[in-house]
Amino acid sequence: MYKYAVKRILLMIPTLIGAGILVFMLMRMIPGDICEIRLGGTGLMVDKEQIDICRENLGLNDSLAKQFLDFAVGIATLNFGDSMWTGRPVTEEISVRFQLTLQIAIMATLTAVIIALPFGVISAIKQNTWVDYCIRLFSIAGIATPSFWLGIMIILGLLIVSQQLFGEPWMMPIQFVPIWEDPLANLSQTIWPAVAVGYRYAAVVVRMTRSAMLEVLREDYVRTARAKGLFEKIIVNQHALKNALLPVVTLVGIEFAFLIGGLVVTEQVFNLNGLGKLFVDAVLDHDFTLTQSLVMMVVTVFVVVNLLVDLIYAWIDPRIHYT
Amino acid sequence: MTRLLEIEDLQVQFFTSDGIVEAVGGISYHIDAGETVAIVGESGCGKSVGAMSLLRLIPEPPGKIANGRALFEGRDLLKLSNADIRNVRGREIAMVFQEPMTSLNPVFSVGRQLTETLLRHTNASEAEAKERGIELLNQVGISDPARRLTQFPHHLSGGMRQRVMIAMALSCEPKLIIADEPTTALDVTIQAQILELMKNLSERLGVAQLIITHNLGVVARYAKRVNVMYAGKIVETGTATEIYHNPRHPYTLGLLASVPRLDQPRGTKLVPIEGQPPDLTRLGDGCAFRPRCRFATERCANEIPNLRSVESNHMSACWHFENLDQQKSTVA
Ligand SMILES: Nc1ncnc2c1ncn2[C@@H]1O[C@H](COP(=O)(O)OP(=O)(O)OP(=O)(O)O)[C@@H](O)[C@H]1O
Ligand SMILES: [Mg+2]
Numbered sequence: 001m002y003k004y005a006v007k008r009i010l011l012m013i014p015t016l017i018g019a020g021i022l023v024f025m026l027m028r029m030i031p032g033d034i035c036e037i038r039l040g041g042t043g044l045m046v047d048k049e050q051i052d053i054c055r056e057n058l059g060l061n062d063s064l065a066k067q068f069l070d071f072a073v074g075i076a077t078l079n080f081g082d083s084m085w086t087g088r089p090v091t092e093e094i095s096v097r098f099q100l101t102l103q104i105a106i107m108a109t110l111t112a113v114i115i116a117l118p119f120g121v122i123s124a125i126k127q128n129t130w131v132d133y134c135i136r137l138f139s140i141a142g143i144a145t146p147s148f149w150l151g152i153m154i155i156l157g158l159l160i161v162s163q164q165l166f167g168e169p170w171m172m173p174i175q176f177v178p179i180w181e182d183p184l185a186n187l188s189q190t191i192w193p194a195v196a197v198g199y200r201y202a203a204v205v206v207r208m209t210r211s212a213m214l215e216v217l218r219e220d221y222v223r224t225a226r227a228k229g230l231f232e233k234i235i236v237n238q239h240a241l242k243n244a245l246l247p248v249v250t251l252v253g254i255e256f257a258f259l260i261g262g263l264v265v266t267e268q269v270f271n272l273n274g275l276g277k278l279f280v281d282a283v284l285d286h287d288f289t290l291t292q293s294l295v296m297m298v299v300t301v302f303v304v305v306n307l308l309v310d311l312i313y314a315w316i317d318p319r320i321h322y323t
Numbered sequence: 324m325t326r327l328l329e330i331e332d333l334q335v336q337f338f339t340s341d342g343i344v345e346a347v348g349g350i351s352y353h354i355d356a357g358e359t360v361a362i363v364g365e366s367g368c369g370k371s372v373g374a375m376s377l378l379r380l381i382p383e384p385p386g387k388i389a390n391g392r393a394l395f396e397g398r399d400l401l402k403l404s405n406a407d408i409r410n411v412r413g414r415e416i417a418m419v420f421q422e423p424m425t426s427l428n429p430v431f432s433v434g435r436q437l438t439e440t441l442l443r444h445t446n447a448s449e450a451e452a453k454e455r456g457i458e459l460l461n462q463v464g465i466s467d468p469a470r471r472l473t474q475f476p477h478h479l480s481g482g483m484r485q486r487v488m489i490a491m492a493l494s495c496e497p498k499l500i501i502a503d504e505p506t507t508a509l510d511v512t513i514q515a516q517i518l519e520l521m522k523n524l525s526e527r528l529g530v531a532q533l534i535i536t537h538n539l540g541v542v543a544r545y546a547k548r549v550n551v552m553y554a555g556k557i558v559e560t561g562t563a564t565e566i567y568h569n570p571r572h573p574y575t576l577g578l579l580a581s582v583p584r585l586d587q588p589r590g591t592k593l594v595p596i597e598g599q600p601p602d603l604t605r606l607g608d609g610c611a612f613r614p615r616c617r618f619a620t621e622r623c624a625n626e627i628p629n630l631r632s633v634e635s636n637h638m639s640a641c642w643h644f645e646n647l648d649q650q651k652s653t654v655a
Contacts, residue, residue, distance in 0.1 A: 220425040226380055227420075228440045228491070229412035242430045317430055318475040 001314065004322035008307045015303055016296060020075065023295040024068055027288050034058065034084050034286040058084050060288075071289075075296055085287040093278065093290060094297065100176050101267075101275040103186075104194050105259035111198035112205050113252060117241075119202075120209025120248075125236055127214060135206060142203025151196040151269035158192070174271055193270045197263065201255050208251050212244035219243070245316055253309035261298040326394075327498060327531050328354040328377075333391035333401075335369070335376050338384060342604035346372040348555035349390065354499065359525060359532040361542040361563070363578065364552035367600055370535045371421070373552075374501050376401075378412050396498075414444040417492035421504040423484035427476040433487055434472030440494045459490040463520060482513035489521060493528070500525065501533045506541075518545055539578050543567045548636075551575050554601050554611040557630065561637035571639040571647060573616045610642070618643045 035054035055061050059070065074081050080090040123135040162170035172189045179186040216222065217240050225239045264276035275294070282290040314320045335347040347369040354360045362370050375381050376388050377400055393400040395416065400408065412418075417440075420426045427436060437459065438452035447455065453472065460468035463486040476484055485505060492500050502521060506514035522545050525532045534546055542549050542563055549566045551559040551574065559572035570576050577596035584591070598615035609624040610616070616623070622642050630638040641647070 220420060220422050221428040223380060224418075224420060224426045224488075225428070227378060227412055227418040228443065229409045229414055230439065230443055231409070239428050239431070243428070318432075319429055319477045 001311070001322060005307065005311065008310070012300070012303050016075075016299060019295060019299040020072065020292070021068075023292050024071060027283075027286070027291055028064070030283075030286065032286055033060070034288070035060070037285060038085070071292060075293075080293045081289045083282075083287055083290045085282070085285045085290065090290055090293045094275070094293065096176070097273055097275045097278050098297075099178060100190070100272060101260060101263060103179065104190050104197070104263065104272075104274070105256055107190060107194035108198035108201050108259060109252060109256050111194060112201035112255070115198075115202045116205035116209055117248070120206045121213055121236060121241060123206065123210040124213035124217060135210075139203040139206040142199045143207070145200065147197045147200055148265040148269045150199060151193065151266055154192050154196055155270070172270070176273060189272075193263075193266050193272060196269075197259065197266055201259075204255065205248060205251060209244065209248050212247050213240060216240045216244045242316060246313060249309055249312050249316070253305050257302045257305040260301045261294075325356045326353055327356045327358075327396065328533075329392075329394040330377070331392045331394070333373060333376065333393060334389045335372050335381065335386060336389045337372075337386050339604075344603045345555050345606055346386075346603060347376070348606070350550075350552070350555075350557045352550050352557060352560065354531050354533060356498065357525075357529045357531050358548070359522070359534060359546045361534045361536060361546035361549045362552055363536055363539055363542055363549060365537055365578075365596075365600060367603075368552045369555040369603075370537075370552055371503050374503055374533060374535055375418075377501065378416060378418065379408050380412075380418075410444070413440045413497070414495045415497050416499045416501060417495070417497040419485070419488045419492050419500060419502040419505045421507055423481045423488060423508060426488060427484055429476055431475070432472065433474050433476065433479070436476075437472065437487065437491055437494065440491055444495045455494065456490075459494055460487070462493065462524065463487070463490045464516075465490075481509050482517065485509060485513075485517055486520070489517070489524070493524065493530070496528065497530060499531045499533065501535070503535045504537070505534070507537075521545070538582065539567070539575075540582050540584070551578070554606065555603060556611065556640065558612065558640045559638065560630065561633070565634075565637045569633075569637075571633045571637065571644040572612075572641045573618050573643075573647065574612050576647065577615075610640075618647060 033051075033055070035051045035058070039050055039054060052061070059067065062070075073079075082089055083093050086093065119135050119139075123132045126132045159169040159171070162168070172192060173185055174189075176189065177185045179190075213236075217236075219240075222235060222240055225235045230239075260275065261279065262276065263274055264280055266272075267274040267276045278290075279294050281287075282294060310322070314322055330353065331351050332349045333347055333351070334345075334349045337344040337346055350373060352360070352362075362373070364370055372381055372386070376386075377393050377395075379388070379401070381388075388401055391401065395411070400411065403411065427433075434453065434456055437456045438449070441447050441452045441455055442449070456472055457468040460471055465471055465483060465486055471479075471487075476487075479487065489505075500521075505521065506517050509517065518541060521532065521534075524530070532546075534541070536542060539549075546563050549559075549561060549563050550557045551566065551572065553574050559566065559570065559575050561571075566575060567579070570579055574596070577594070580594040581596060583593060596615060601611050601614070609626060610619070610628050613619045613623045618641075620643070626642070628640045628642050630640045631644070632638050633644060
């Protein structure tokens with residue numbers, strides 16, 4: 001198992017190299033140029049010379065080979081350089097936003113799992129009763145509701161309710177505060193987007209849990225467990241659920257990794273300064289260094305989450321053996 | 324001999340989109356303490372449903388125990404509360420299923436699954452249960468039992484898994500073991516080993532057995548009495564020797580002609596029973612076996628034959644059992 005993990009981590013290297021080559025080339029294929037945007041953004045006429053100086057400073061006049069080499073060496077030595085747009089270190093740009101995005105992703109995942117597992121199981125064991133119908137309605141609604149729309153409704157709801165209660169509208173804070181500095185302020189800011197994305201997330205997981213449970217409950221070994229006189233609670237929560245968990249774990253892993261890079265719209269709605277927004281801005285600004293580092297980071301997250309999912313698999317199911 | 328289980332007019336239905344399936348259409352039989360009784364019949368005739376409804380293990384819905392009684396030591400199993408029937412399952416009546424490959428939970432160790440029944444029904448500690456587990460595995464002929472306890476089902480062959488299932492069934496020293504085609508999924512040599520094992524253990528421990536099978540050959544060797552089932556009903560019942568040597572129902576004759584027998588000259592041709600079992604949603608008037616029967620007459624189409632005594636301890640549900648010419652069915 002240990003050897004397997006090491007092997008998988010080593011396998012990350014070719015994946016990262018591939019992703020690196022791809023993002024490097026794609027970024028340079030997009031028409032436009034950071035210096036033109038930056039200097040032209042003032043609305044004044046910009047002379048070619050200044051643009052050239054800017055390009056020279058950013059290293060954009062170097063040959064592609066040299067640029068790639070710099071990028072590769074930078075990544076390999078964990079020296080990500082400075083953002084071309086703000087001039088601040090890339091690590092600094094990313095780390096502030098990473099905290100926020102990671103926290104929302106974790107909160108959404110916890111919400112989803114805590115809600116979805118019990119509801120999915122109940123829905124399965126109460127198949128075709130009104131309880132099941134209610135849960136299914138709730139989960140279909142969750143899948144059909146776009147997170148951004150739910151986000152807007154939450155914001156509006158907060159405004160209206162607080163207006164009614166306190167006489168003045170309450171808006172969640174905009175400046176991000178880490179949870180260890182001021183948990184209340186932090187939560188009052190992050191809980192809403194977590195709910196907005198967590199609802200859809202939970203809905204998907206409920207459906208997966210329900211269908212996996214329904215399948216497992218028909219298995220012969222569940223009948224064996226009944227024939228032993230075991231309590232229904234143990235049959236469902238241990239014998240059946242442990243077998244039904246595999247597809248659920250996969251789904252949670254994929255969704256979690258997706259949240260790290262894909263919260264763009266929700267962040268816009270809640271006006272949060274997270275990774276998604278940073279990503280979009282970096283691409284629009286032609287900020288090569290920042291975009292490249294972001295892609296490498298997201299790829300790493302995906303690969304690591306995948307590895308974790310596989311390890312959890314082996315932990316749940318003794319038939320799975322990695323060598 | 325004391326009556327252990329007395330089943331009266333058990334009737335089980337399934338409500339499906341095609342209509343009501345009369346899976347078990349009112350059967351009665353009994354099992355005495357320590358005795359081995361067999362139920363024989365072809366696929367789909369309601370053997371498993373009939374046996375599983377005793378422990379109320381059929382899925383409800385779509386299934387429903389529509390009628391009948393199953394008196395186990397005087398208590399009607401079909402009327403027990405859910406909590407009470409759970410105390411009977413595994414403790415007083417244990418089951419061994421047809422499919423050893425899928426009847427054990429793949430994600431739990433053999434030890435956990437084996438000791439679970441004990442821990443549920445007795446006050447044994449984990450350590451005691453484990454010790455008993457080792458003893459049980461020894462009893463069913465599994466070598467190196469301590470190591471086996473830590474293994475998972477996928478480490479074991481089909482025959483081994485069935486042995487584990489038997490050990491599990493024995494763990495609380497039940498009074499009755501229901502074995503639903505315990506050897507159908509296994510290859511022939513293993514089949515014999517498992518059946519021998521069950522026979523020896525039940526004799527030694529005094530456990531009664533209900534063996535379900537579609538193989539009349541098995542019956543003669545291992546069961547004392549036999550119930551032959553066809554389309555949800557018992558069509559013939561008697562001692563194994565009677566049924567084997569003096570069958571009095573055309574269906575039993577057919578079953579016997581379709582399996583090789585040691586007491587027939589070599590080269591005797593095996594004759595399959597022609598035709599298909601009837602659709603259990605549309606059992607009309609008359610004898611269900613009539614369309615496949617060479618002896619059928621007008622009367623068989625109109626009147627359902629009930630079990631009638633051939634002699635003491637031997638009954639047949641055929642209007643013509645007096646006139647069955649055996650030579651015709653076991654053609655040379
Ligand atoms: N869950 C179910 N829903 C609907 N019909 C069912 C269900 N389970 C069993 N049946 C029906 O009940 C009848 C009897 O089935 P049963 O499993 O008892 O047969 P069997 O004699 O054990 O056959 P086999 O030798 O194949 O195990 C069959 O016709 C089957 O179609
Ligand atoms: Mg069966």
